[in-house]
Amino acid sequence: MDRRASLVVPSICIQIPEHLQLPTKLFEPQMAIQTPRTARSSGADEHDAAPPERQLTALAMQLAVFEKVPPRHLAFIWATVVLLDGFAVTLSRTDFWCITVLLLTEGARIQGRSHELVWQQKATPASQQAVSRVLHWLQLLSASFCVTLSLARLVQLQLPYGGSSEDPWSNNCRAALDIFYGLALTESLLFLVEKALWQWRVGHRRLLECVAKDCHLGTAWVAVRRFFYDSYSRSLKGSIFDGLHMDLVSYAGGMLTAGSHDDQSLTLRKIGMSVSTIERLIQMLSWNNASERDVRRSAAVVVSMLSGRKLIALRVTGIPGAIESIASLLCADLDELNLLGLSILNKLAHDHDNCSKIGKTQNLLDKIISFSSVGGSGHQATDIRLKAAKQSLIMVKRLAGSTGTTGKLLRRDLSDIVFTMSNVREVLQQTERRVQSELHQPAIEVLTSLAMDKEAREMIGWTGGVVSELVTLFLPAADQGRPTGNNKTNAIRVEAGEALAMLALESRRNCGAIIMACGGGVERLVDVTSITETELAETLLQILGEYNHPSMVVPRIRRHTIEFAVAMMRLDSRYMALFVEHGMEGELRRIAGTTSDLECFNVFSGSVGLNRRAISVCSLVTSALDLMKQA
Structure with a gap:
């Protein structure tokens, strides 16, 4: 007797864009070195591209051609x-x-x-x-x-x-x-x-002004004009290619002792040539006199521009008191200096060791967190406040996502600051479109990274309104219609889903909070469709057949598929015969020979697994085979 005719199986129906390219997540392990570098490219980075002043030297060469x-x-x-x-x-x-x-x-x-x-x-x-x-x-x-x-x-x-x-x-x-x-x-x-x-x-x-802006020289474009005329003059006096080889960094080398502000602004770009020069720049960052504000800003611009280079960053952080001097920019009464300070710290935080130094600097984490506030719901955020909040959230996310013991300590320290969760909730509650576009994703990423720590996970659940805001972002209300195809909106929804998944890990309280945020039940998570039990069985078998071995991208997909099948068979014995009929026994026996530790962790910190699952995949396979024997 065919007992499948009357069986209708509910399925989870959540609209996720098919072609959305997502960044690396905590649910995926990371190899130690993803893209090896050759000796030639080991020192190169995105800052080694053609400098802005190349436009000036190219123009000087073109003009010299007409002259000659x-x-x-x-x-x-x-x-x-x-x-x-x-x-x-x-x-x-x-x-x-x-x-x-x-x-x-x-x-x-x-x-x-x-x-x-x-x-x-x-x-x-x-x-x-x-x-x-x-x-x-x-x-x-x-x-x-x-x-x-x-x-x-x-x-x-x-x-x-x-x-x-x-x-x-x-x-x-x-x-x-x-x-x-x-x-x-x-x-x-x-x-x-x-x-x-x-x-x-x-x-x-207005090429001169544009180059000055790209070089972060502000109003010191007169110095850029001098550089352009020098390049043009050199192309006229010698070969037309003589000026083409000039750049602002080497040009500034002859003006290190210049007295004018324009010369100083240009000269400050010559950094990394000597340790003494870098030490002098770091000292300038802590100058507080009003008369020295312009030079302090110029020094901050230079450090911000070049601290993204790994070798320069190592020199900067190797100077005693460098982090403290950079942190002093966050205490300045000038918004531009605050932003420059956050920018420098963000670039330094790309290095794991620098994250530890930043975390150990007294009161620095508190100051970084303070910039994540946007003034509460309904408050009109200014452009400068928006930029500072975004820099702060990216910084916190980077620190919270650190690996190893450093990451554990930083997540604990960040979650212990009483304003961390409330400031993130404040951002999520903003309804202004530009705030949602710029700040929602980094704010959710902060929660996802912090939730790697068990205590922080519970703390997030206790903070009123956070879970409900995440559910609202993940599952738009019915009156909002189907999700749009906007990549930014889809990325925010996916990030909110991952944050909820992290909060639900080994936390009954958070699971209950998620269910209550869904209206006291799972109706918003489950949508009844016309899929039959046959189609369901074929889909599960297709997943198991497609992933012959554990996948780096979706390391737990085979585990979740088997767990789903086991739960269905325990719920209703009819599923036992259904899975046997479609040949799931053979797929499970094949999987038993290809299991890996990769499938046993909920989240990863780099290549290190966190939150090991109590039941192994082999045990799940055995349980599924035992249930099918009863069919």
């Missing part, structure tokens, strides 16, 4: 050697004065160009702007005049010539004049093209 192309300055040579030397007697008065005026005008333009370069390298910003504008317009007028005069004489020379057409001197003179005016016209046009390129990149596109 073959037609440039040949008109002057041709006029002095050929026309004024060989045809001085036969030249007409008009051509004589046209050649003279063109040579004088072009010579004045060249001298003006040279003086402009010198002035731009040495002038103060106020005088620099005025003189640069005057020289700019004088050169444009000079070039435009040369273009007009040369073109006019070329046209006139094509008209019937006044001399005898049989006179060889007359024919040679006309040819020489054609060449001269052609060279003068070409030279002036090339200069105008050069100035057009200059105006487009530097004036319209």
Whole structure:
């Protein structure tokens, strides 16, 4: 008798995006070295990409090409050697004065160009702007005049010539004049093209200001202008490629002793060359005088820029008192310094040993946690407050996710701070869209990482509102319709699901809190579908057949499948015959020979398993086979 006809099996129906690429989670083990590096690339990182100032040196090389192309300055040579030397007697008065005026005008333009370069390298910003504008317009007028005069004489020379057409001197003179005016016209046009390129990149596109911003030099873009003119001057005096090899770091090496603020801001980028330089920068971070605020900010920008490089980070943290000096930025009364301090600490925290140093620094964890507050529900978060909260949450998540004994101690210390859970709950309760987009995911990741600690897991459950907010994010209300395909929203939902899974591990209290947050039952978790018991059995067998061996990505999928089958058979004996009929016995016997410790842990800290399950996979297989024998 077929007893399956009346059997309808409920299934969990949670919409999870199929193509969502998720970052590494705590439920997946990590290999010690995922991507080995060769000796050539061992010191490279994302900071070794082309620096922002490369745009300036490339532009300087392009401009130098226009200055050094073959037609440039040949008109002057041709006029002095050929026309004024060989045809001085036969030249007409008009051509004589046209050649003279063109040579004088072009010579004045060249001298003006040279003086402009010198002035731009040495002038103060106020005088620099005025003189640069005057020289700019004088050169444009000079070039435009040369273009007009040369073109006019070329046209006139094509008209019937006044001399005898049989006179060889007359024919040679006309040819020489054609060449001269052609060279003068070409030279002036090339200069105008050069100035057009200059105006487009530097004036319209504001390249200097953009590079200064990318280099975090703030308003010190005058120093960047000097660097650009030096690069351009070097390309003119030597090879066009000489300026291309310049960079702000090496350029700053000659100005370490400069006195102006712009020079100091630029010079501060030259870091990592010596231990004494780094020590001096670290000392600057703790300066408190108002008159030293700009230099302190510049030093913080430099340390923030370069602390992401592993070798530089090791030098920084190797200096006694370095972490304390960086922590002093969090106590400054300037929001920008607070953000720079959090940024530096975040970059240093990529190293496991630095996480330990940060955790041991007195009152530093409390200060980091204080920046995670956004002011409570309904409070309008400012942009600077939002950035600080995001940096703080990322920092806490990174510390809480540390491996080994360091991670255990940090999770305990972070959960002992009374504001940690309440600040995270405050973020989750925010309804403002930009806060949800920027802060919800890092806030949930903080809870997921902290929940690796058993006591912290219970503490999170005790904090009112946290579990209910996670359930709301994981299971949107019915009136919100189906989840959208927005990757950010889906990532938040998946992270909320993982946080709930972590909280439910070995915690009856948290399981009860999750059920109560679902409305006192599991109706929101379970949705009755039309799947039959046959389809269910085939699905479970397909999972077991697909995973011949334990998977690094889903290490417990075979365990959960077998646990599900065992629970179903214990609930209703009809499932025993169903699984036997579909050949589950053979799959289970095959799995018994491929079990691994990988399937015995709930979560992982790196490659170390945490929360070992009491029942092994082999025991589950044995229990399932014993139940099927009763069919």
